[in-house]
Amino acid sequence: MDRFCRWADPPAAEFDAMVVTSLNVMTGLAGMYLIWEAEEDHLLLPHGEHEVPLIICDRNLDNDAGGNLTGQLLHKVAILATDPEKVTLPFTGPFTLINGVIWPHFDVDARWYRFRVLNASNSRFYTLQPHDENGAVVSGALHQIGSDGGLLPAPLALDQITLAPAERADVLIDFQAFQNRSLTLVNTLNPPLEPGTGTPNPDLMQFRVRAGAVHDGFTLPATLSPSFVRLTHETLPEHMHRWLVLTLLAGKHPEMWEMVEIDQPPPTLPADGIVQVTLGDGTVKTLRRVSRDFKDAVNFYVDYNGWEQWSILNASPVAHPIHIHLIQFQALSRDGYDVTGFDNTVGGTTTPLVPKGPLPMDPNEQGWKDVIRVGGGQLVRVAGQFAGANGRYVFHCHILEHEDEGMMRTFVVMPEQVMKLDRHIVDGHHPLHPA
Numbered sequence: 001m002d003r004f005c006r007w008a009d010p011p012a013a014e015f016d017a018m019v020v021t022s023l024n025v026m027t028g029l030a031g032m033y034l035i036w037e038a039e040e041d042h043l044l045l046p047h048g049e050h051e052v053p054l055i056i057c058d059r060n061l062d063n064d065a066g067g068n069l070t071g072q073l074l075h076k077v078a079i080l081a082t083d084p085e086k087v088t089l090p091f092t093g094p095f096t097l098i099n100g101v102i103w104p105h106f107d108v109d110a111r112w113y114r115f116r117v118l119n120a121s122n123s124r125f126y127t128l129q130p131h132d133e134n135g136a137v138v139s140g141a142l143h144q145i146g147s148d149g150g151l152l153p154a155p156l157a158l159d160q161i162t163l164a165p166a167e168r169a170d171v172l173i174d175f176q177a178f179q180n181r182s183l184t185l186v187n188t189l190n191p192p193l194e195p196g197t198g199t200p201n202p203d204l205m206q207f208r209v210r211a212g213a214v215h216d217g218f219t220l221p222a223t224l225s226p227s228f229v230r231l232t233h234e235t236l237p238e239h240m241h242r243w244l245v246l247t248l249l250a251g252k253h254p255e256m257w258e259m260v261e262i263d264q265p266p267p268t269l270p271a272d273g274i275v276q277v278t279l280g281d282g283t284v285k286t287l288r289r290v291s292r293d294f295k296d297a298v299n300f301y302v303d304y305n306g307w308e309q310w311s312i313l314n315a316s317p318v319a320h321p322i323h324i325h326l327i328q329f330q331a332l333s334r335d336g337y338d339v340t341g342f343d344n345t346v347g348g349t350t351t352p353l354v355p356k357g358p359l360p361m362d363p364n365e366q367g368w369k370d371v372i373r374v375g376g377g378q379l380v381r382v383a384g385q386f387a388g389a390n391g392r393y394v395f396h397c398h399i400l401e402h403e404d405e406g407m408m409r410t411f412v413v414m415p416e417q418v419m420k421l422d423r424h425i426v427d428g429h430h431p432l433h434p435a
């Protein structure tokens with residue numbers, strides 16, 4: 001399974017500079033590798049000048065004393081607290097750029113185009129909607145054919161597409177019905193998913209459609225990827241279970257904790273690093289934190305070719321797009337949770353967190369992914385096979401400031417036969433370093 005588009009991911013490219021990834025990305029150039037799968041060869045998708053990357057990001061620009069724009073980039077963030085540590089919000093900017101241009105227009109022929117859309121923003125989420133000249137949504141104009149990791153099984157006709165930082169969408173638009181008209185791509189995420197403020201300038205770009213239909217010979221296929229199989233927990237091969245808990249402790253930046261299951265909670269709760277969670281079937285799991293920061297010892301040792309299910313429980317109100325390197329996974333489920341039982345001062349649960357029932361996943365979140373949105377008070381389960389290479393990889397929140405602040409961890413993939421010889425690894429975990 002190839003990824004349809006590969007963004008040169010900052011932590012991999014600049015691993016030693018992890019605490020300044022947010023600044024490096026903001027001030028540097030962004031690019032995209034386009035990847036085509038064998039399965040699309042016979043689909044005759046739009047290509048060449050009709051296959052266009054759309055890299056979306058937001059920036060801020062400085063003013064001079066007279067209030068005139070200087071053209072200089074401005075990095076300005078809100079400071080939430082300075083004591084005991086400085087806590088800042090991730091960057092958001094009022095200007096949205098497509099391929100490096102603020103609010104551009106694109107002259108298109110009245111035919112099908114393919115757009116490879118990437119949210120390359122530090123922290124802003126977008127819900128993209130095509131609007132006509134009157135500001136009305138053009139229903140079903142977006143035909144999504146691929147997600148982060150490749151083709152969807154079949155095209156999805158959508159009114160809107162939500163993308164968190166680093167999420168991608170492979171989208172077809174047929175402009176034939178819009179000759180001599182324009183379509184504006186608008187960000188309607190207002191109020192937004194946290195963090196960040198609402199978009200002050202929601203228009204992202206405009207498509208101006210030339211007159212005269214152009215024969216492109218393209219027909220939207222009913223099936224895109226015959227090989228696609230939707231994963232479910234029941235049909236997964238034998239697999240490992242792991243838990244992550246996302247927190248926002250009082251006066252701190254958000255954290256991503258790796259957890260291990262333990263049989264009995266300590267006698268007194270809440271206790272720092274102890275999280276109890278009630279599952280859908282009523283059983284209560286007790287989890288103990290084994291890491292909370294990038295620099296803590298590695299805990300996740302994964303069998304090469306092994307399947308794993310990771311349960312990501314967000315005990316905070318802040319949404320985080322969680323990105324796993326090396327693999328493509330599928331999101332199996334998203335459940336709402338009452339997380340009021342989590343004590344943000346102590347850093348543990350007073351009472352087990354309670355499920356509130358399944359939440360919808362967008363249809364385009366049910367394909368191959370390497371970034372998944374985990375909203376506040378949600379438990380999201382993902383599953384995938386750790387194939388392709390042995391070695392050291394990372395997973396992290398793709399809000400770049402969160403990643404810089406420590407929401408990134410290393411995992412190690414190694415052959416099962418070698419892992420068995422390592423007496424420091426028990427059940428895929430390194431048990432010697434409680435955090």
Ligand SMILES: [Cu+2]
Pocket residue numbers: 254319320321397398399402403407
């Ligand atoms: Cu985050």
